[in-house]
Amino acid sequence: MGRSPCCEKAHTNKGAWTKEEDQRLITYIKANGEGCWRSLPKAAGLLRCGKSCRLRWINYLRPDLKRGNFTEEEDELIIKLHELLGNKWSLIAGRLPGRTDNEIKNYWNTHIKRKLLARGVDPQTHRPLNVVADHHNHYHHQLQVQRHFDAAASAGHHHNHDHFTVLSNSPEACSHSNDDEPSSATPPSRHLGIDLNLSISLAPYQPPQEEDQPGEPLIKQDDETASGYAGNATTTVCLCLNRLGLHGGKRCRCGRGGAPSMQASTHMFRFITPLDNTTSTTTMT
DNA sequence: AATAGGGTCAACCGCTACGTA
DNA sequence: TTACGTAGCGGTTGACCCTAT
Structure with missing residues (x-):
C-alpha cells in the first residue's frame, strides 16, 4: 500500500542541519554541481534524504541567495x-x-x-x-496565465528565473476576463502594472531594452534565452503544449510549434492553447 | 526572572509532472 | 502504452525566538 519512500528513512537524519552537514553539501556541490539529488547524499557522505539536500541547497546554501x-x-x-x-x-x-x-x-x-x-x-x-x-472569472484568468507559465516552467527552467510576459494586446487575449478584471484595462505589455515582458531564461532576469510592439497576444522569448544558456548554441524551446521542451538545438518537428515552415522569421514560434474551446494563439519570438 | 503567547522560518510531507525503459 | 523513478512544487508542521505580562 502507498508509495515507496523516497529514501531509506531508517538511516537518515531529520531536522535542522548542522554546520558540518552544510559544509559537506556545499563542498560536494561546488565540486560536482547540482543534480541527481537522490544519489547525492551517499556521494557526499550525508545521512540525509536527497529531497532534504535539495531543499537545503536551494533555500539556504545557494551562493546567489539574497x-x-x-x-x-x-x-x-x-x-x-x-x-x-x-x-x-x-x-x-x-x-x-x-x-x-x-x-x-x-x-x-x-x-x-x-x-x-x-x-x-x-x-x-x-x-x-x-x-x-466573482471568483470564477478571476480564477479562470489566473488559470490561463498560469498555463503559460507552467508550460514554460516545464521546459526545465524552474529555478533559473524564468520570466514571461503575457502580452494582452488584443481583446481576445483577455476575453475571458470579466468587466471588473483589472487586466482588461491595462495597456499592452503591462499587466497589473508589472512589466510582464515574457521571456524564458536560464539566466537571471534582465529587463527588456525596449517596449514591445503592439500586436497579437504574445508570449515572448528572448533571442538570448531561446538559446538556453546564454551562449552561442541555439537550443530551441518548443511550446506546443504536448511536446513542450528542449530539443537539443533542433527545432521541434511537431508541426505546430517551432517547425520552420510555420514562420518565416527566425525564433518565432506559435502554439495553440485549447482553453475552453476558444483558440488562443501565442507567438514566441 | 519566569512564562505564556504569538511570530517566524527551516524543514518535512504528500502529491504531481515528467522522463525513460 | 504502461510502469517506475526522480525532481520539483505547494501546504503544513514544529522548533526557536521575541515580547508582553
Missing part, C-alpha cells in the same frame, strides 16, 4: 505577481532574483497577508474585502 529583509519594492512586486499567478511561489520567486519560493511563501503568509488585510484587501482574491467577488 538574505535579509524584503524591500518595499519587493513587497509590491510579490503582491502584484500573486494577484496574477496565485500561489505559484516558484514562479513568483523566478521574478525576484536571490529569493526562494519557500522564503516568499513564508513572507506572504507572515507579512503580506496581514498587510493586505490592513489595506482592506482580500489576500486571495486581491479584491476589496467588502466586495462580493
